[in-house]
Amino acid sequence: MAAKVFESIGKFGLALAVAGGVVNSALYNVDDGHRAVIFDQFRGVQDVVVGEGTHFLIPWVQKPIIFDCCLQPRNVPVITSSKDLQNVNITLWILFQPVASQLPRIYTSIGEDYDERVLPSITTEILKSVVARFDAGELITQRELISRQVSDDLTERAATFGLILDVSLTHLTFGKEFTEAVEAKQVSQQEEERARFVVEKAEQQKKAAIISAEGDSKAAELIANSLAMGGDGLIELWKLKAAEDISYQLSRSGNITYLPVGQSVLLQLPQ
Incomplete structure (x- = not known):
C-alpha cells in the first residue's frame, strides 16, 4: 500500500x-x-x-x-582619397538604433549582427563618394560642410536598411607626405611675411628720415629768411626759451635757493 x-x-x-x-x-x-x-x-x-x-x-x-533598440555608439575609421589623390584618414562617430517596426525585415534580410554587416560598408561607401568631390585644401577649410554632407547622405542610406543614425566627423588627417608639404609651405609663408615686414619697416624709416630732413631744411630756410628780413621777434623767442631752460636748470640745482626777481637770467646773451 x-x-x-x-x-x-x-x-x-x-x-x-x-x-x-x-x-x-x-x-x-x-x-x-x-x-x-x-x-x-x-x-x-x-x-x-x-x-x-x-x-x-x-x-x-x-x-x-531580442534586439537592443537603444542608441548605441560606434567608431568607424575609413581610409580614402581626395579629389587631388591625397590619402585621407577619417573617423566617424555614429549613434545608431534600429527602427522597431522594421525588426522582422532586418532579421530576415541582414541578421542579428546587422550593425557589423551594414555600418562599415555604407560608411565607407558614403565617405569615399563625398571626399572624392573635394581636394585636400577644401577638406581642411570646408570641414563643417563635408561633415554635414556625410551625415545627410549616410542617414539617408541607412534608412533603406531600417536604421536611424546620428553622425559626426571626429577625426580627419592626411598622409605623411602631404602633412610635411603643408608644414613646409606654412614655414615658407611665415618667412615671406617676416621678410616683407622687414622691407616695409625699412621703407617707412627711410620715408620718416626724408620727411625729417625736409622739415629741418624748411625750418633753416625760414629762419634764414626771417634773419635776412630783420626779424627780431624770432631772436626774442629764442631768448625766452633759453631763459626758461636756464631757470629750470637753476631751480633743480642744490646750490641755488632762490632766483633774484627782476634780474635777467639770460646771462648777457648777445643782442
Missing part, C-alpha cells in the same frame, strides 16, 4: 516538474529598451514586434530574438 502511495507521489511530482518546465519554457522577458521578434518553426519570422514585459510563446515551436 505504501509503495503505491510513493509511486503516486512520484508520478505527481514528475508531472509537476514537467508542467513547470513547459510553463517556464513558454515564458520570456523583453527588457527595457529592447524589442523581440518571434521565429516560428512552421511559419518563419512573424511580422509582429513584441514590446517590453513578460510574454508567452509555444515551447519548442517558437523562439524569441
Whole structure:
C-alpha cells in the first residue's frame, strides 16, 4: 500500500516538474529598451514586434530574438582619397538604433549582427563618394560642410536598411607626405611675411628720415629768411626759451635757493 502511495507521489511530482518546465519554457522577458521578434518553426519570422514585459510563446515551436533598440555608439575609421589623390584618414562617430517596426525585415534580410554587416560598408561607401568631390585644401577649410554632407547622405542610406543614425566627423588627417608639404609651405609663408615686414619697416624709416630732413631744411630756410628780413621777434623767442631752460636748470640745482626777481637770467646773451 505504501509503495503505491510513493509511486503516486512520484508520478505527481514528475508531472509537476514537467508542467513547470513547459510553463517556464513558454515564458520570456523583453527588457527595457529592447524589442523581440518571434521565429516560428512552421511559419518563419512573424511580422509582429513584441514590446517590453513578460510574454508567452509555444515551447519548442517558437523562439524569441531580442534586439537592443537603444542608441548605441560606434567608431568607424575609413581610409580614402581626395579629389587631388591625397590619402585621407577619417573617423566617424555614429549613434545608431534600429527602427522597431522594421525588426522582422532586418532579421530576415541582414541578421542579428546587422550593425557589423551594414555600418562599415555604407560608411565607407558614403565617405569615399563625398571626399572624392573635394581636394585636400577644401577638406581642411570646408570641414563643417563635408561633415554635414556625410551625415545627410549616410542617414539617408541607412534608412533603406531600417536604421536611424546620428553622425559626426571626429577625426580627419592626411598622409605623411602631404602633412610635411603643408608644414613646409606654412614655414615658407611665415618667412615671406617676416621678410616683407622687414622691407616695409625699412621703407617707412627711410620715408620718416626724408620727411625729417625736409622739415629741418624748411625750418633753416625760414629762419634764414626771417634773419635776412630783420626779424627780431624770432631772436626774442629764442631768448625766452633759453631763459626758461636756464631757470629750470637753476631751480633743480642744490646750490641755488632762490632766483633774484627782476634780474635777467639770460646771462648777457648777445643782442
